[in-house]
Amino acid sequence: MGEKDIAEKTLASYNDVFSDIVNGLLFEGKPVIDPDKLSDAVPYSMYKADGKVHEQERDVCKILKADGSTENEIRIAFIGFEHQTQYDRDMPLRVIGYDGAAYRAELSSKARYPVITIVLYFGSTHWNSNKTLHEAVGVPDSLRPYVNDYKMNLFEIAFMSDEEIQRFHSDFRIIADLMAHKRADPGYISKDRTEFVHTDEIVKLMSLLTGDDRYVDALNSEGGKPKNMCEMLDRVEAKGLAKGEDKFASLVDRLFSVGRIDDIKKATNDPIYRKQLYKEFGIGDPMISKP
DSSP, X not given: OOHHHHHHHHHHTSHHHHHHHHHHHHSTTOOOSOGGGEEEOOOEEXXXXXXXXXXXXXXEEEEEESSSSOTTOOEEEEEEEEEESSOOTTHHHHHHXXXXXXHHHHTTSSOOOOEEEEEEEOOSSOOOSOOBHHHHHTOOTTTGGGSOOXXXXXXXXXXXXXXXXXXXXXXXXXXXXXXXXHHHOTTOOOOOOOOOSSHHHHHHHHHHHHTOTHHXXXXXXXXXSOSSHHXXXXXXXXXXXXXXXXXXXXXXXXXXXXXXXXXXXXXXXXXXXXXHHHHHXXXXXXXXXXX
């Protein structure tokens, strides 16, 4: 399992984040799912194929209970998340496999409750693949009336509107805001001053989703952990500027050593020409201040 998958699972595994995601996506932000009535469910299930027993694992799954944590809990629903950063043509088959295994487990108990799977897609392009069982297996028109279809509950996080993002109230809102706005504007800088709750998890996930290590660098910088996006980006910008100054100083030394004084003046005022010189001398482009 990759770092990105682990980071996504870790943040969503907190009850406050899990319930907030469900409420934001399914109930327009209304507090229908109470985080205190969630308990972790077993993410593993077994199936047999090719004469062998195989194991399948959900990303995150929880049981919604009617009466909080008691021995004889009343289960209302089983809810699972699957995280995707790339589209998967077989995703409908995977989802029906997970849901079928959960329903099969109910046969060994007296409890009967619905199973819900939510696919959280973090890609920067639209999900360009199958969303239903019929699409995934290519059911001929003549057989469609007899083959039960199965539709994914797919949500494209990077394509959410500002109104939809504001339905979240946990750390997930910060992630959704970042992904949606950076897709539309790579230079987007968040001014959000909402305090992080799960700081390590949210910052690491930002770094992995954007491919920008400076978020983690800000987490480990002097002055303690950043409290919100605004403070974190201030640290990112300060470090980026410092690094850029060091590299520009190195470029100036190289140009001076070969007598290219006019190029020093031009590079100071012309960022495009400065980039060409970084490439020419193999110094590399300095980190820009916008993540």
